[in-house]
Amino acid sequence: MNGPSLALRQRSMGDLSAEFPLFPPLTRGCPKTSTDEIAFPLDVVYDYAKVDRRLFEQAPGPDLARWSPLLPPLDAPTLGEGGTPLVPFGDVHVKDESRNPTWSHKDRLNRVAVSAALASGAPGVVVASSGNHGASAAAYAARAGLPAIVLASADSPPAVQAFLRAYGAKVVSVPGEKRWPLLREIVDRLGYHPVSNQTVTHTGHPFGPEGYKTIAYELFLQLGEVPAAVFTPTGYAELLYGVWKGFTELHLLGVTERTPRMFSCETAAGGPHAKALAAGLPAAVVELGPTDAYGVAGSVGGHRGVVAVRDSGGEAVLVTDEEMRRAQRELARAGLWQELSGTAGLAGHRRLRRDFDGPVVCIATSSGFKDLGVGGERYPVLEDPTLDDLIP
Structure with missing residues (x-):
């Protein structure tokens, strides 16, 4: 069932009729539809008619090659990315992407992007x-x-x-x-x-979000159903769009009957996707204020995030550093230590305070050791400790 890639070509997200060969990856956005103000990313098109639906009957595990028919060619060797746990957490489920090989969701993107580098010579x-x-x-x-x-x-x-x-x-x-x-x-x-953005609004690597689709496939198998809502830490929105695309593919293939609502959770210090959605724009650039959530702190948005929120019927949620810190403490007290940026999904859910008709997933993206200031602390040494000193 796993078999070779069924990827066919690249297609502009600014005009679906603008198509290009699968290689070389167009890493500077669509050359036909982009302008000096707005750059449109490329999407990857597959031969969906040849996808074996039994692909979604196997349990998820590490190594994205598990999903190879629905990914661009995977020429780079695996480090065991994917197959991350879905942890019940009160009224939500937390998809803990800090369990990837380098302790973040980015491993899914880079397995695909480095494969493209190898294939391109x-x-x-x-x-x-x-x-x-x-x-x-x-x-x-x-x-x-x-x-x-x-x-x-x-x-x-x-x-x-x-x-x-x-x-x-x-x-x-x-x-x-x-x-x-x-x-x-x-x-x-x-x-x-x-494997980084080079355009005025974000386009990034055209193959990158394809790696993130696998989160949607895993969530479906782990829950046994499609979640009602997915809250995602959002910087450039490659993760947000990738998860959305994965669920749309499951629906297209007839594996599921619905798709979730997608919520982009951005730092209130910036929020380019929130601005674009509010103004009805394909993408936006904002002035970035101070924030410690450097992993999602960006002034440049992209069209992918707008598409995911708009087409799913979701919303853009702005969260403050203090709201993310509260979410970080809440997660840590349950054994899940996340980088401040990685808690934006849970913080967004807590801010929205809304009930949903079905499971809610908050994606947590990376390990807390990557935060600003971590490793620089000095703690007192107890020269003659007593039991009273040891009781929490």
């Missing part, structure tokens, strides 16, 4: 990231035998910088405004395969 991979994405890209590049360049911001957490370097990546800390021109130069002059 690129001499290496380049990524602009100060956190999960950079670490994951470095790990999958190392596993595939490719060099990686990571352009990190100067204020990224020291623990995460050490994490990046552990995989042998060339990590360079540069001012934020210089990362994107440098990324383009590395792509143009060295031929490295980019």
Whole structure:
């Protein structure tokens, strides 16, 4: 049942009639429909008529090759990504993506994106990231035998910088405004395969969200039904859209009878997708205020997030740092330590305070050790401890 990829071609999300071959991946958005103000991403089209429905009868497990017919070709070797647990958590379920190999959801994207680098014959991979994405890209590049360049911001957490370097990546800390021109130069002059955005509004890697579709497949099998709502931490919305696309495929294939409502949960310091949806725009750019949730702190939105929320009948929810901290403490007290950004889904659900007719899933994206300041604390040493000192 698993078999080869059934991916056929790329298609513009700005005009579905604008189609392109599957390779090379168009990493700078659609060349036909994008403008100087709005860049439209590419989507991947499959030969759905050839998909064996028994693909969705097997239990989910690690290794995205489990879903190979509905993914672009997986040339990069696995690190055991996917198959993450769905944890009952009071009135919701938490999909704990911190259980992936580099402790974040980004491993699903990078298994697919690094596969594209190999299939394209690129001499290496380049990524602009100060956190999960950079670490994951470095790990999958190392596993595939490719060099990686990571352009990190100067204020990224020291623990995460050490994490990046552990995989042998060339990590360079540069001012934020210089990362994107440098990324383009590395792509143009060295031929490295980019797994970061290069456009005015977000398009990113056209194959990236395909890796995230597998979360939808797993949720269906783990719950035994389609959730009523999915709350997703949202930065560039690749995760949000990927999960939505996975559920739309299940419906298209006749495996399920409905799809969930998708909720984008963005930091209130920015919220480009909330702005685009409110204004009826395909994408938007906003001014970003201060926030510690650096993993979802972006001023640039993209069309994918707008499509997922709009077409699912969902909503954009803005959450504050304090609301995410409360969600972080709530999760940690139940044994789930998440990065501040990774709690935005639960924080969004708590803010909305709404009942749904069916299961609710909050996606938690990454381990708490990646937060700002983690590892720099110093704790007192008890020279002569007593039992009173040890009682919680």
